[in-house]
Amino acid sequence: MTMTSSRPYIIRALYEWILKNECTPYVLVDAFETGVEVPQEHVKDGQIVLNISPAAVQAISINDEDMEFEGRFGGIPKTVRVPIQAVMAIYANENGQGMVFESDDQSGPPDPPHEPGTVKKESNSGQQVKKPSLKIVK
16 A cells, blocks of 8 residues: 655654754755755755744744745745755754655655764665765854
8 A cells, every 4th residue: 555755744743842842943955856945045065954943934834745934044034945855854953853864755764863963874785875964054
C-alpha cells in the first residue's frame, strides 16, 4: 500500500515540540528545489536557513504540500514559500535537536536526530559518506 509522505506531519510535530520547549525552530531548505520562494541574496551553497519562530515570522502555515509565511529580510517584508520536499532539516537553534531528512522521501525513514556537526552515514557500498554539517546563517 502506498502511503503519503510523513514529512509534513513530522515537521509540524517537531515545530510544536521545539516551541513547547521554549526553543527557536529553524529549517534548512534546499533553495534550488522547484517551487521554493526565498530571498536569493540569502542563499549560500544552494541552501538557506530560516528562523520560523512566531517572533520571527507571521501567518505561518505548514500543510501537506508546503510551508508559507511572511518574514522580514534586511527589514524588507517578503512572502516565503517552501515546498515540504525542500525542507532538509528542522531543529532547535539553541541545541541542534531535531531531524535531518533524506533527499528522497520515498527511500525510507528520515535520519535520526543528531547533534550539530557532521553526520556520517554508510552508503550502500559500505563506505562512509559525509553529510554536510548544519550551519547557522545569521
